[in-house]
Amino acid sequence: MKIKTRDFGEILVGEEDIINFTTGIYGFDDYKKYIILKDSPEDDIMFLQSLDNMELSFVLIDPYAIFIDYNPILNEDDLCELKSTGTAELKYLVIAIIKDDIKESVVNLKSPIAINPNNRTAKQVILQNEYPLRYNIVSTEEGNKC
Amino acid sequence: MLVIKRKVSESILIGDDIEIIISEISQDKVKIAISAPQDIKITRKELAETCEFNKIASEKINEISLNDIKNKLKAIKN
Secondary structure (H helix, E strand, O other): OEEEEOOOEEEEOOHHHOEEEOOOOOOOOOOOEEEEEOOOOOOOEEEEEEOOOOOOEEEEEOHHHOOOOOOOOOOHHHHHHOOOOOHHHOEEEEEEEOOOOHHHOEEOOOOOEEEEOOOOEEEEOOOOOOOOOOEEOOOOOOOOOO | OOOOOOOOOOEEEEOOOEEEEEEEEOOOOEEEEEEOOOOOOOOOHHHHHHHHHHHHHOOOOOHHHHHHHHHHHHHHHO
């Protein structure tokens, strides 16, 4: 099917590429269907484009590219919602705020997007871990406190 | 900021119609029960902060900044 995107014009996607959010991304509860767009498969940075609202798109980053020891702990309700048996089978991506000044660009490690690849169900979860909600993508001089 | 010590089953009143009851305490968690009128919004702070974060994150971004980040991430990898 053909879809309209905010940043890349019209593109073709397969039905199997669609990710269904059980609960919408916080603050955008009405939009449940998204697609992940990447320039190249090796990229750690990608776009989460809404299929319900062409103007809605987020930048996502693979958290392991910037925080190697990322080890999300989800609560039982979230696992149940994602129909997942454990945190290990889930994929995690974090939402980024990209500013003109690279040092001000941050990701939210506290509330990642958890995706169950088996059923393509996703949810923005608030982790049990004490991860920061604003973590600098590029370490500043004082370094990230985590 | 006001700091008060409370035991399990004790409570705090805020104004005339909000009651916060300490219902359970374990090693590093406390379970609280809140009784308040319907029109009072009760939200976990990190949820409200995540909403705020998402609003900013949904704004259209500058392509140059995006490429900057992309290159930095590649540099970290190598």
